[in-house]
Amino acid sequence: MAGKFMTIREMCDLFDVTPRTLRFYEQKELLAPERTGNRRLFTKRDRARLKLILRGKRFGFSLEDIRQILDLYDPDQNNLPQIKRACKLGTQRLADLEERRKELDEAIQDLRGQLVIGAEMISYAQATAAE
Amino acid sequence: MAGKFMTIREMCDLFDVTPRTLRFYEQKELLAPERTGNRRLFTKRDRARLKLILRGKRFGFSLEDIRQILDLYDPDQNNLPQIKRACKLGTQRLADLEERRKELDEAIQDLRGQLVIGAEMISYAQATAAE
DNA sequence: CGTTATGCTTACGTGAACGTAAGACGGTAC
DNA sequence: GTACCGTCTTACGTTCACGTAAGCATAACG
Numbered sequence: 247m248a249g250k251f252m253t254i255r256e257m258c259d260l261f262d263v264t265p266r267t268l269r270f271y272e273q274k275e276l277l278a279p280e281r282t283g284n285r286r287l288f289t290k291r292d293r294a295r296l297k298l299i300l301r302g303k304r305f306g307f308s309l310e311d312i313r314q315i316l317d318l319y320d321p322d323q324n325n326l327p328q329i330k331r332a333c334k335l336g337t338q339r340l341a342d343l344e345e346r347r348k349e350l351d352e353a354i355q356d357l358r359g360q361l362v363i364g365a366e367m368i369s370y371a372q373a374t375a376a377e
Numbered sequence: 378m379a380g381k382f383m384t385i386r387e388m389c390d391l392f393d394v395t396p397r398t399l400r401f402y403e404q405k406e407l408l409a410p411e412r413t414g415n416r417r418l419f420t421k422r423d424r425a426r427l428k429l430i431l432r433g434k435r436f437g438f439s440l441e442d443i444r445q446i447l448d449l450y451d452p453d454q455n456n457l458p459q460i461k462r463a464c465k466l467g468t469q470r471l472a473d474l475e476e477r478r479k480e481l482d483e484a485i486q487d488l489r490g491q492l493v494i495g496a497e498m499i500s501y502a503q504a505t506a507a508e
Numbered sequence: 509c510g511t512t513a514t515g516c517t518t519a520c521g522t523g524a525a526c527g528t529a530a531g532a533c534g535g536t537a538c
Numbered sequence: 539g540t541a542c543c544g545t546c547t548t549a550c551g552t553t554c555a556c557g558t559a560a561g562c563a564t565a566a567c568g
């Protein structure tokens with residue numbers, strides 16, 4: 247049923263988005279589903295791209311940022327300069343992500359510390375209440 | 378000059394944001410600077426909160442999400458139920474962040490792989506061009 | 509002491525990322 | 539055949555996160 251092509255509804259159910267969202271992404275050239283008549287047919291490629299799109303969004307990238315990143319994932323094989331540009335941009339993006347990971351680790355440490363403090367406040371409150 | 382209080386401009390320079398942004402965050406109750414007359418005076422607490430705000434934004438949280446997180450970082454010490462709620466929410470948020478880290482690691486691995494492919498494409502193109 | 513910078517409030521404007529409603533078209537279930 | 543999905547296009551509406559301009563008060567500088 248979903249071997250090669252998927253309808254827009256199947257895509258929506260699979261990724262938990264609305265049809266409007268998929269059409270919007272197509273309009274922004276983030277997706278490029280096939281057509282039969284004027285019905286959209288989403289391929290494996292579209293699914294892979296959508297996964298990347300949603301992931302990017304969860305990390306605060308704009309759709310325009312994401313479009314640039316997507317180009318990295320399937321550049322025009324016959325266009326060497328474009329491949330080189332994509333690699334350069336990708337290397338830069340990688341450094342970006344690694345920086346983000348450091349920040350994320352820091353945030354996790356902070357939050358853990360805060361939870362310890364919270365736990366202390368609770369046990370202290372209970373201790374004084376028991377007096 | 379910036380020992381205890383900072384002007385809005387000093388804050389802007391320090392965090393690379395506009396005055397409008399700081400006023401906007403205050404209106405949304407993310408910050409609560411003191412006042413002298415009607416001039417805002419930002420304290421160490423505001424600086425700590427702003428750091429958290431900007432960090433949250435980089436990870437795609439909405440300002441409303443962030444407001445909830447901020448409450449975690451200085452709950453009302455006299456309100457035990459609120460502390461407990463904050464801890465619960467914080468624990469949940471921690472799991473959330475750790476999930477994000479897994480995703481981020483995945484994204485980094487993907488991108489590294491993609492860069493390898495790109496490098497291969499470049500060297501292949503150059504090899505065939507040399508024939 | 510006038511000019512220039514900084515800050516305040518109020519309020520309308522803007523770009524991104526969709527939501528939503530209207531109307532038309534094609535398959536298909538009865 | 540017609541009633542009903544599912545999908546399409548077009549287009550106006552909406553929310554979030556600020557930008558920007560106007561008008562006024564105060565502070566800092568020379």
